[in-house]
Amino acid sequence: MKTSVVQSVNVSQRFTLNKEYVVYLNNLRYKDYEGSILKSKDCGDFKVLKCTNSLNILIEFVDTGFRKICQTKEIKTGSILDRSLPSVSGVGILGDKYPTIHYNSDGKKINLKHYEAWSGMLKRCYNQNHQERHPTYKGCTTSDNFKSYTYFYEWCERQIGFDYYDWCLDKDILVKGNKVYSEDVCVFVPNEINCLFTKTNKLRGKCPIGVHYDKSKKKFICQINRNNEKGCQEYLGAYDCPTEAFLVYKEAKEVFIKEVANKWKDKIDPRVYEALLNYQVEITD
Numbered sequence: 001m002k003t004s005v006v007q008s009v010n011v012s013q014r015f016t017l018n019k020e021y022v023v024y025l026n027n028l029r030y031k032d033y034e035g036s037i038l039k040s041k042d043c044g045d046f047k048v049l050k051c052t053n054s055l056n057i058l059i060e061f062v063d064t065g066f067r068k069i070c071q072t073k074e075i076k077t078g079s080i081l082d083r084s085l086p087s088v089s090g091v092g093i094l095g096d097k098y099p100t101i102h103y104n105s106d107g108k109k110i111n112l113k114h115y116e117a118w119s120g121m122l123k124r125c126y127n128q129n130h131q132e133r134h135p136t137y138k139g140c141t142t143s144d145n146f147k148s149y150t151y152f153y154e155w156c157e158r159q160i161g162f163d164y165y166d167w168c169l170d171k172d173i174l175v176k177g178n179k180v181y182s183e184d185v186c187v188f189v190p191n192e193i194n195c196l197f198t199k200t201n202k203l204r205g206k207c208p209i210g211v212h213y214d215k216s217k218k219k220f221i222c223q224i225n226r227n228n229e230k231g232c233q234e235y236l237g238a239y240d241c242p243t244e245a246f247l248v249y250k251e252a253k254e255v256f257i258k259e260v261a262n263k264w265k266d267k268i269d270p271r272v273y274e275a276l277l278n279y280q281v282e283i284t285d
Helices: 018-026 072-077 113-126 128-133 149-157 191-197 242-263 270-277
Strands: 037-039 045-053 056-061 067-070 086-088 101-103 109-111 168-170 187-189 211-214 219-225 233-239
Touching: 018 072, 056 072, 086 113, 109 113, 113 128, 113 149, 113 168, 168 191, 187 191, 187 270, 191 242, 191 270, 211 242, 219 242, 233 242, 242 270
Parallel strands: none
Antiparallel strands: 037 045, 045 056, 056 067, 101 109, 168 187, 211 219, 219 233
16 A cells, blocks of 8 residues: 655644645655645645646545646645635635636736636625725625636626626626625626716715715815716716705716616616616615
C-alpha cells in the first residue's frame, strides 16, 4: 500500500509549517502524489486518486467527495477549489458544469458575463464591506436557486438582453422596491434604463427625490438627469414648497421614462417595457 505523502510531515504542524510542506511537495514527482492526502488553501484536504500526467491529476476532496482534474502547479500552491462548497461571498456554489472564464482574441483571461453578473450579485447581497460603501444594498438577498452558479448560468442563457455584453442585471424594475434577486423578477436591461432609477440621496438630503434645497436662493430646486452623466442635470425650476418642486419633477421624470422605454421597446423584455410605461414616481422614493 502506498504511504501518504503528508504522513512524512507532522500532521499537527501541517497547517503552520507551510514552507516545509511546499518544499516537501516540490521535491516529489507528480507520480508520487497518487494515493496521498494533501491540503488545499481554502477547501480542506483532498486525496489524489490518479496521476495520468502533470496536467491531468484526479483528486477527491475528503469532506465533500467532490472530484476534479487539476495540475501539478495547483497542488503545489494549494490553489484547488472545491466547487461544491459555498465559496463565493460565503454563499455561492460554483459547481463543475460551467466555466467562469474565457480567453479573448488577445489571449487574455477574462470572466464570463454569466460569472460577472452572478458574483457581482452575490457581492452586493452578502459582502458587508461592499454594503458599507453602497448602503442601498443593505437587506438584499438572493433566492436559493440563484446561489447556484449552474442554475444562474442556465437562467441567463434564456433571458432577453443577456447577449448584449454591457446590459445590466436588475432586480427592482418589475417589482418596485424589491430586495430579493430571483428568477421571477430579475431582468437584463441596458445601462440607460438601469440608470433611470439611480438616486442621489446625498445631494437631496431630506428633500423628496429630484429635489434639493438651495440655501443661496432659499428655494427648492428640481432637476432631472437625461443623459446618465454626473453633473448633467436639466434645471426644471425653483419653488417655495418641496412638494410643489417634487410634482414638477415627477411629471418630467415619468415622461422621460416613457421616452426611454419606447426607444428600447424592440429589444427589451416586454415585461420591462410595460413596467416602465406604468412606472409611478413617488414622493417617498
